[in-house]
C-alpha cells in the first residue's frame with residue numbers, strides 16, 4: 271500500500287455556490303436554527319463537510335524554528351503534527367504510525383531528531399520517511415519507501431502555518447485574506463514571535479456559538495462596557511466572502527477603568543504602522559472557525575475546535591514583534607501595555623463566555639426555531655448562508671427525524 275494523502279483534488283465548486291447563495295438565499299433574513307447547535311448527527315455532517323475540508327491554524331513558523339521542532343493539533347478525528355525537517359522545510363503529517371496506528375508524539379509541542387514510535391520503535395525522519403524498522407525482515411508486505419507518514423496539506427500565510435485534512439473546494443487562507451492584504455502587511459506577522467504558551471480552554475458550547483458571537487456587532491454596546499468605554503461608537507463590522515472584519519478605534523477620552531485608561535495613555539506611536547492603525551483594534555474572523563485579534567502592541571490567534579455537538583475548545587496563542595520594533599526606551603512600557611491589554615480582554619472573554627453558555631442553553635430549548643436576523647448583521651448572514659448551502663437541512667427550523675443524514 272502506498273502512503274495515503276489526506277488531501278485530494280477539489281470535488282466541486284462548493285465555494286462558488288456559497289458565494290452565489292448569498293444573493294438568493296430564501297432564508298437570508300433568518301439565523302441558523304437552534305437544533306444544529308445541539309444535534310449529534312448534524313455535528314458529524316459538519317465535521318466532514320465544514321471542519322475537515324477547512325484550513326486550521328497550527329502555529330507560527332517561528333514556533334518550529336529548528337530542524338525537529340514540532341507542534342501538534344487535534345481536531346476532526348485526527349491528530350496532526352507540523353514539523354521542520356532537517357532540510358529546513360516545514361511539513362505536516364498525520365500523527366499516526368504506519369505500523370499499528372500508534373500516536374507518534376504526545377502533547378502540543380516538542381523537538382525530535384527522529385520520530386520514534388513508542389510502541390515498536392519504527393523510526394521516521396523529520397521529512398516523514400520511514401527509515402528504521404526493528405526485525406525488518408519479519409514483515410513480508412512491508413515496503414519501506416511506501417510507508418512514510420501520511421502527509422497533510424499545509425499552507426504558510428504571513429508566517430502562520432495552517433493545515434487541512436481534506437480538500438472540500440474552500441479557498442486558501444491567502445485567498446480568504448486577499449481583500450485585506452494591504453491592511454495586514456504593515457503589522458509584519460512574518461517577524462513575530464510567540465509570547466507565552468498555547469492556551470486551550472474548554473467551552474460548554476457548540477463551536478458555531480463562539481464564531482457567531484465573535485462577529486456579532488449588536489452585543490458590543492449591550493454586553494461589553496469596557497469595549498464601549500474605549501471604542502465609543504466606532505465599532506464596525508464588514509463581511510467579505512470568506513472573512514469578517516471588525517474594528518474599533520480607541521477614543522482619547524480617558525476611561526474610568528484603570529487598565530483601560532493605562533492602555534489609552536501609554537500606547538506608544540509605532541513607526542512600522544500607518545497612522546490609521548496606531549490606535550485601532552482590528553479583528554478578522556476567517557471561515558469557518560478561527561480569528562486574529564490584531565492590536566498595535568500584539569496579536570492573538572484564536573480558533574474554536576469542535577469536540578462534540580455541545581462542546582468545543584478555544585485554542586489560542588499570542589504573538590508580538592521583537593523589542594527592536596518598539597521605540598527606544600519604551601520596552602518596559604510596552605510590557606505593561608501588553609499586560610493592560612490582557613487585563614482588558616480577560617474581562618471581555620468572561621463576558622462573552624457568560625453570553626455564549628446561556629445562548630447554548632437556549633438553543634437546546636424545543637421552543638426555539640430560528641430567529642430573525644437584522645440587515646446590519648452582515649457577518650452572521652454570511653456564515654449562515656454558507657452553512658445552509660453546504661448542509662441544506664440547516665434550512666429546517668427543527669431537527670429532522672434521526673437518520674436524516676444517511677438517507
Ligand code: FES
Pocket residue numbers: 367368369370371372387388389390391392
Ligand atoms: S505502532 Fe508504531 S511501531 Fe508499531
Ligand SMILES: [Fe+2]
Pocket residue numbers: 483484489494622
Ligand atoms: Fe463579545
